[in-house]
Amino acid sequence: MDGAGACRMWRTSRGHLYTATMRCEPAVPVTLFFDYNCPFCYVASHRLERLNARYGLDVLWRFLEIRPNAPSPEADGADQLNQPSLHALLREDDLPWHPPAALPNTRRALLLAQTVLLYRRPCFPAFHHTVFHAVFGEGRDIGDTAVLNALARESGVDDLMTTAWGSAEPVEAFLSHVQAAQELDLANVPALVVADRPFQGAVSTDLLEQALEQAARGGA
Numbered sequence: 001m002d003g004a005g006a007c008r009m010w011r012t013s014r015g016h017l018y019t020a021t022m023r024c025e026p027a028v029p030v031t032l033f034f035d036y037n038c039p040f041c042y043v044a045s046h047r048l049e050r051l052n053a054r055y056g057l058d059v060l061w062r063f064l065e066i067r068p069n070a071p072s073p074e075a076d077g078a079d080q081l082n083q084p085s086l087h088a089l090l091r092e093d094d095l096p097w098h099p100p101a102a103l104p105n106t107r108r109a110l111l112l113a114q115t116v117l118l119y120r121r122p123c124f125p126a127f128h129h130t131v132f133h134a135v136f137g138e139g140r141d142i143g144d145t146a147v148l149n150a151l152a153r154e155s156g157v158d159d160l161m162t163t164a165w166g167s168a169e170p171v172e173a174f175l176s177h178v179q180a181a182q183e184l185d186l187a188n189v190p191a192l193v194v195a196d197r198p199f200q201g202a203v204s205t206d207l208l209e210q211a212l213e214q215a216a217r218g219g220a
Contacts (some may be wrong), residue, residue: 027058028215031193033181035066036110037103039080042136043089043202044190049129051205055212061117061128062177063110066187070105071143077103088204095136104135105143108165114150114173115164116157127155 032048032152034041048059064131067077079084090097109131116124130151134140140147164170184191184198192199194208195215 014046016035025057028212029058029193029195031060031062033062033177033186033189033191035189036106036131036135036142037067037070037077038189039077039086039099039136040202041190042132043086043093043095043191045128045132046093046095047205048200048209050126051095051114051212054161055216057212061113061124062180063114063174064177064181065107065110065144066106067103071102071141075155082198088134091191096133098139099136100141107143108145109142111170111174112152112157112161115160115167116155117171118169118173119160119163120157123155123157127152127157131194137203138197163215 014193021155030048032041032044034045048057051057052059070077081103087097089095113124113128116127131142134147134151137141140151142148142151147162149158152161181191184193186200188200190202192203192208194211197211197215199207199211
């Protein structure tokens with residue numbers, strides 16, 4: 001099906017198709033706090049995509065705007081983009097890497113992603129993946145409305161753009177993520193919570209799998 005409201009099939013940049021996993025047992029709850037201009041969040045999100053093919057994850061996406069002044073010299077993120085630890089993670093996960101010259105402002109992208117979750121949740125995985133890949137796999141500026149419109153159209157959610165930026169509900173939901181982060185005393189992203197177990201940073205796949213398996217067994 002094509003047109004407004006039609007979600008596109010999507011593949012990762014390496015050609016792997018990720019789909020929702022149907023499970024009989026209850027899904028494992030996972031919360032991810034992230035921003036689209038955080039390279040470590042790019043890695044963490046990709047790892048959740050892979051693990052969702054094996055585990056029945058019930059992901060709660062928490063959007064946080066960590067660089068509200070971007071793009072600006074003080075928020076260019078060059079220190080993060082050049083960290084050896086980041087490049088090791090990118091190689092480990094075989095992720096494409098062509099970052100932008102300066103990290104973009106993400107407010108409109110975050111509000112649009114929140115709107116997709118509110119009104120067309122099945123389309124969210126495709127849009128979410130497309131945005132991250134655009135920033136760090138292609139170096140595109142998602143703070144540019146024309147770029148964001150093209151990405152939204154690719155994922156079949158461009159009809160939600162007016163709602164995203166002109167309605168109160170997405171903003172209220174967005175602010176609830178800030179409150180949730182403050183309640184957990186989070187200082188950085190990415191941050192994950194698997195069941196009730198918190199993790200900071202781009203957690204290794206092995207550690208995530210251990211936490212997921214434990215949660216799937218009921219914490220035993």
